[in-house]
Amino acid sequence: MPRAIxxxxxxxxRERWRWAGRxxxxxxxxxxxxxxxxxxxxxxQVLPAFAADASxxxxxxxxxxxxxxxxxxxxxxxxxxxxxxxxxxxxxxxGNAGHLVAALQDVDQHLAAASVDGVxxxxxxxxxxxERDELAKALRASYSVLRPGxxxxxxxxxxxxxxxxxxxxxxxxxxxxRDATLLGAWRVRTDTPTRHTxxxxxRAR
Numbered sequence: 001m002p003r004a005i006x007x008x009x010x011x012x013x014r015e016r017w018r019w020a021g022r023x024x025x026x027x028x029x030x031x032x033x034x035x036x037x038x039x040x041x042x043x044x045q046v047l048p049a050f051a052a053d054a055s056x057x058x059x060x061x062x063x064x065x066x067x068x069x070x071x072x073x074x075x076x077x078x079x080x081x082x083x084x085x086x087x088x089x090x091x092x093x094x095g096n097a098g099h100l101v102a103a104l105q106d107v108d109q110h111l112a113a114a115s116v117d118g119v120x121x122x123x124x125x126x127x128x129x130x131e132r133d134e135l136a137k138a139l140r141a142s143y144s145v146l147r148p149g150x151x152x153x154x155x156x157x158x159x160x161x162x163x164x165x166x167x168x169x170x171x172x173x174x175x176x177x178r179d180a181t182l183l184g185a186w187r188v189r190t191d192t193p194t195r196h197t198x199x200x201x202x203r204a205r
Contacts, residue, residue, distance in 0.1 A: 038155065038196035041188065042122060043071075046153055046198070049182055050118050051075045051082075058083050060111070060145070062104050062121040063128075064094040072096040083116065087128065104129070104138040107145055114147040122155030122198075126162035135167060139174035148205040152176060157194035167199065176201035 050059045051074045061071060064086040075082040084095035087103045102110050104124060119142045129135050142152055154171070156163050168178075178186035179202040189197045 036192060036196075037190040038192055038198075039067075041183070041190065041198060042120075042155065043074075045183060046120060047071060047074050050120075050151075053117070056081055056117050058116040059118045059120065060085060060107070060116045060142075062086070062119065063124045064091045064099070066094055069094040085110075105134060105141055107138075108141040111145045113144055114150075116145050116150065117147055118151040118153070119146060120153045120155075122153070123157075125154065125156040125167060130164070132165060132170060136170050136174065139167075139171055139176065143175050143203055146203040148203055150203045151179065151182060152201045152203070153182070154199045154201070156197055156199070158189060158197045159194050162194060171199065171201055175204060177204050 050056055058081055059075075060083045061068070062085050064084050072079045072082040072084075079096065080098070082096050083098060083100070085100040085102055085104065085107060086092065086095060087101070089101045092099050092101055100107070100110050104121060121138070121142070124138075125135055129138055139152075146152060152171075154167060156167060158166075172178075179200050180186045181202075182200045183198060186201070187197060187199050189195055
């Protein structure tokens with residue numbers, strides 16, 4: 001059984017059907033947009049804040065799907081600032097020009113050190129990265145490609161069925177520092193069936 005499906009069965013009944021109902025609505029709408037509290041934060045707060053930063057040279061967005069392919073337009077007219085990465089080559093069509101097919105754990109083999117101003121990794125821990133050592137490797141690689149003072153945003157589902165451990169200690173061990181500048185708090189948890197959570201860190205100078 002796929003791990004994501006097994007995780008769904010691990011949710012409480014009420015949350016399981018809330019999540020399933022949302023997925024049905026997404027399918028009815030064609031799967032091109034997701035209207036949920038976590039996506040509202042990502043699409044109306046996180047990404048626009050990066051796009052509005054005139055000093056931004058490059059943002060790396062990790063994890064591409066049909067419903068993320070319009071994100072590059074938020075960075076117009078300089079859409080080349082929006083870089084994308086996904087381990088699955090089938091998802092390259094949803095990425096931006098110059099898309100990287102690679103694991104986040106290996107991003108430091110594809111991008112130069114201190115070459116990006118921000119990394120947004122949403123829905124990867126718990127959907128592809130499950131083990132502590134793999135998350136640690138991904139965070140260390142992300143730290144390497146971030147410029148000093150750069151921002152790292154980790155979006156994850158705060159339920160044991162998807163995320164067996166809190167990623168905070170792993171992020172701190174990688175060198176990151178908690179930061180509340182972007183969203184008003186370093187950790188923001190949404191009212192969603194999977195308690196989707198955004199953690200914001202910076203690479204210390």
